[in-house]
Amino acid sequence: MDSWKQMMEWKKFADQYLGQNFFGPYQQPEQAQSEHRNEKEDVDFPAVNIYEAGNELLCIAAIPGLDKAEDVDVYVDDRSIHLKGKTHLVGGKYKPTREEFGSGAFNREVVLPYRVRSDAIGATYKKGFLYVKLLRVPEEQQKPRKVDIRRFDD
Template identity: 35%
Template sequence: MDPFSNMGDWKKNMDSFFGDSFWNEFEDVLKPPVPQINLYQYEKEILCYVNLPGVKDLEKIDVYVDYATLELKGIIDIEHSGGKVIKNEIIQGVFERKVELPFPVRSDKINATYQHGLLVLQLHRLIKEQTNKSRLSIQHLDQ
């Protein structure tokens, strides 16, 4: 019998008792985010390190950047056959992850490299060249 088969019912009961947002605080503990990501913010860029072990075909990894959202999709597949599994801590399989960025980035200037199991993304801040600044007309109500 699967010990987690009733987990959904248990979670619903806890949600009704504590409120829907209660589990949001524990989401990363109960279900770790895949793939793991480190983000580093600089004045005009963001460096993103994505942990993707064992990727042999980079065509199987999809990276999308839309304004201030980074989206990653793909498969982590560590090829191994035979033997008895003693420890299985490296999360494998299909993944999909969206990350909100601290500021909008340019879609035309992104550098992406992969080495030693890390995907490194260099994202550049979107800086508007023109402003939509316009003077407002103020209506005087005393007249």
């Protein structure tokens, strides 16, 4: 039996057990994925870097196109930072041919490496970057606390 005929027999056998379209036309993984999703939705925007020094965290978010402070909301809980807002980038008479950062609404939540205090938060926007400074919850407050259970079978 020649190798081509063996391969076709093998394909027929595989199709029978794995499904008719198992050996459909080949696509690169990114091509197949981009056909089934809106690529802008899957991009993490804004990009965020987190730095630490001692008991401080500095979160820097790249957010070009904010016109005023009211265009972005920053929410911090004990373990994450949530950025929500809207950017305004206008090319004037130019129409976009490629947009890696676009205009419009964004919504991003970033998990922090440890718990932070909610009473000591500072935020500044400068030259397209949002800087959020946070303080770590003291070690003694991070430890699990034993809870006393009262008798409940009375």
